[in-house]
Every structure is written in structure tokens, then in C-alpha cells.
Amino acid sequence: MTLENRRLLRDAFGTFMTGVTVVTTLDEAGAPIGFTANSFSSVSLDPPLLLVSIAKTSGNYARFIATKGFAINILAEGQKDVSNTFAKPVEDRFATVPWQLGPHGAPILGGVSAWFDCRMHQVVDAGDHAILIGQVEAFEASGLSGLGYYRGSYFTPAQAGAQLASGPAVVVSALIEQNGHVLLQDDGRGGLSLPTARVGSNGATATLQGLIDAAGVQATPGTIYSVYEDVGAGQQHIAFLCPSTGGSPCKGGFVELNPDGFDDVTDPAMRIMLERLAEEARVGDYGIYFGNQNTGRVAPARKL
Template sequence: MTIQTVDPRALRDAFGAFPTGVTVVTACDGDGNPIGFTANSFTSVSLNPPLLLVCLAKTSRNFATMTGTPHFAINVLSETQKDVSNTFARPVEDRFAAVEWAKGSAGCPIFSNVAAWFECAMEQVVEAGDHVILMGRIESFDNSGRNGLGYARGGYFTPTLASKAVSAASEGNIELAAVVERRGEVLLLGDDVLCLPSVDAHDGNPTEALQEYLETLTGLKVSIGFLYSVYEGKSDGKQHIVYHAVAGDGEPAGGRFVKPDALAAAKFKTSSTADIVNRFAMESSIGNFGVYFGDETGGTIHPIPAKGAKA
């Protein structure tokens, strides 16, 4: 896609391919009231002097306050704080009632249980198209050692869950599979008996191996998203790792895209496949996804909201 024909939504999706952390930017207004918003457009800038930046949309309701404040703070959320991210990404009235916080030395709200925080003096406000860049000079900070919450392609991911997946499957034959979706439809293989596309894992990066397999199978561009299911297959003796993935436009060379609501009478290769497809259909309808850990007969789902972080 050239810049002359750019679709803003497509460009936003392309930006979303870059995994980021999730932060809540905080300050106080002229009356001393706390304000805050979720942002993943945050990065370090310099060690000497200590500088960082975050981007703010000009349409933000916090625009006037944030561009005029002498101090602001960056709260880097930990992987247990998805609910905090969602709260500060939405127009909730008393956001700060839902989080434990205290004022920093410059008066900015600092959250408890974050991965890290930085309190800054406003160094510079830079015009940047439909956003501004808030450049902050760090005056105080702390690092808790907790893992940060991640965000990529419209969904949260957590480092601990990802490492648990590899650990859980490290001692057996590993099969990689994917729920490949496109505009609400799911890619399935087979005619009378349906299954998800899958490949045996070998040495190397599992997501790269899965992406290569899916792109060879379909002839389409495929992006691997968040971890979706990790389970032990008692019937086949394999450890199964299933990812969410998104396919590009075009007719797939292998498999076909099917609407999940058209599969009520479908026959699947395994009950696990049926469970995964049915769960995906239900979760995508409400916009909240989870990672399943267990076996073919039972396990637990760790909720991972699919939307919430915004630049």
C-alpha cells in the first residue's frame, strides 16, 4: 500500500505489528484533581540527560491539561494490570477509585504494583501531525522488577503466560496450530471432517515456524497474534500450542474460511478442535479472549481482554 492510497485503519493495524508495553500517563489539573489515560506510544529517549516521551492525540479530552502541566508521570503497567489499562482507556468518571495510588514528589499520581514508574518535568511539547509529543525530563523513578504488560495487534499479551506455554510443552512432542481469522471467519482444513491448520514443532522459534507453514499452506500473508491455547493431548501424546493469527486478503490455496456460526452441525477431527473453535466464536462475539491451559478434558482460562490500549 502506497502512502497516496493509505487507509488510516490499515496504517494503524500496521503500526500495531510492533509489540509495545502499556502505560498510564498521569498528572494533576489546575485544581489538583488527578487525570490519566492509557498509552502505548511511550519510549525512552536519552540517559544523559534522562529523557522520555509519550504521544498524545490532539482530540484527547486531556489535551489542554497535559500540554500545560509542568509535571507528568508514566506508570508502566505490570502484566496483572489489564483491568487498569482498560479503565484508563475508557471515559470512566472516577477512574482513580479503581486503582491504588499515591502522589509522587512532584504531585503526580503514581500507581501501586506497576512494573516501573517515572515522574517527569515537562521538557518540551512537539507538534507531530494529529498528535503532540510530550518530552519529559525524569526527576524520579522506580523499577519493581515485575514483568510489564504487552500489547500487539489489538490484543494484550503477558510474558509469563508465553513462557509458561513453552515450559509446559518442552518435554513432549509439540504440535503448533492456529486459529486463523479474517473478518470474522476462521480457516479450517478438510471437507467432511474439519481441523485447524497445524504443524509439528522443531528447533527454533515456534511462531516463525508456524507463520512459515501457514503462509506456505494458504499463499496469503499471515500475522501470528497472541497465544490462545496450551493443552496436553492424551489421545495423541502431544503437547499442543495454539496461537491466534490473522490472514490477509485473497483466496487461500489450502483450506477455506468459514463463519463459526455456520458450524453447528460440523464434525471436527477432535473434541479439542471443536472446543477451540466454539470458544473462539463466543469470545470474539464479546471482544474478550483468554489463554487456555490444561488438557483435553479440563483446564483453566486466563482472561486477556482483546482491546483497550490506545496511543
């Protein structure tokens, strides 16, 4: 696989929204070690099995494939700093994180959404990674909302709630993306627009889903891509990335994501947002815009 195709494949994998975990165990000296991973999945209820993968290039690779057990710590929405700590080559990743040994002996982090203390069931060789399959010996769920990860950026329920502030002047747009194209519709003024609607009494989530349903395509409401105050119109505008898996739109059509292809989009702020999306899709590095219709900042994507 060429380097370019590997990048495209990584970006395609990144369209799957995941949680964020820290995988932990003890080394041969009894010291805690761990790494950040979003390659986690449940496998079986009987017996209770789960899996996570580790890169063969990881400094912890040899220790983890030889360990007798490990823990999966599902991070809570306020633990982005914990994720970043365990994703970087920090000398002592546990120095600033509260933890204790779990019932089966693996390190359990404090304040997590859930944890699973496992014995090693099987190690499977898988290309440039190894798959660690663990049998759950003990677990606990705290009820805290989890930390999410999508296309290189963290997202949280609290973040979404804060951005979707209540009020009559909140407008939602759906960036329905399919195979390098984005859905545009007639804006009623002789130009084009994203599917857009004012948030109704049922809230932003229902409004966004209504836009997708009305478009007639299969798409998933995704993460926030842009939040800006349209001062002239007196409204807050929130755009969501909505990956589409197929279907032909019953309203409008898909337009190639090309920075030069949005001349017919009449809203200048929306046109600039689409140009940014086209450029970010090209390089595979996404961000979230905060500001107003003229100026603001793009929060860079954080990669695991």
C-alpha cells in the first residue's frame, strides 16, 4: 500500500466515532505502564471478552504481549488531559493521575467512565499491530459520560450541549459528506446552501436529524465542525459533519469538495466554511471553527 493510500485508509477509519481508553498493566518490576487507545471493542458476553490493539512500534509492545493481564479504562468526558498524557512519551505517565490496583491486579485510573480488569485470553498477530483479547474478571461503570473521538478530534456531550445553547436564534446546518462530495440545496434566492434549519422545540439533535431525513440519504449526525455568531442575522450558526453511507438526495445534489467549486453558495460565511472543509479533507487534518461570520479561530485536531 502506498503512503498516500495509507493516509486515505487512516482517514476512512477515522470516520468511525469511538470512545477513548487507556490500557494499563504492570511491568516485570511491578511498575504501572499504559497507553492511549481507541481501538477497543467488546467481543463476547459468554465468556466475557474484549479486545484492544497495540502497535508493534510501541515502546510497551513487548511488555503487553507478555503480560498475564491488563485493564481497559474508558475515559470520562473531562479526561482529555489523561488521554494526551498516555498518548505521549512521558517519563512517568502515572505521576499526575490517581490510580489503584484493580481486583485482578491491573492499574485502574480514577474518575473514568468505566473500567474492565482482565486476564490475558489470547494475543493475535495482526500486521503492524497485535490484538490483545482479555477475559473480564472484574468491571465497574461510574455513569459518567465518556470522552469521544472522531476524525482526529475529541468531542464530549458537555461540549455539544454548551455549543447548542438554548434560545430561538440557533441555526443548524448539515455538512452531509459522501465520497469527497458535499450535499448542497437550493437556498430559495437563486443560489446554493447546505441543508439548514432553525432549531425547533425538540432541540438541535432532532433538527439535525430532520435535515438528514428530508435530504433522503443515509447519513449519521456527527461532530461539530463550526460554531459562529452571525452578528448581522442575530443568530448562532452550528454546522455538523454528517458522513453519508449512500443514497441519492431527493433535494439538491452532491458537489465535489473543491475550494474553487462553491461560487454559487450565496452565504459568504458558509462558502468560506466549505472551502476550509475542502482543504482539510484534502490533507486529512480537521479542526473546529469558533468565532463569528468574519473572524475566529480553528481549534486544531488532536491525533492519538
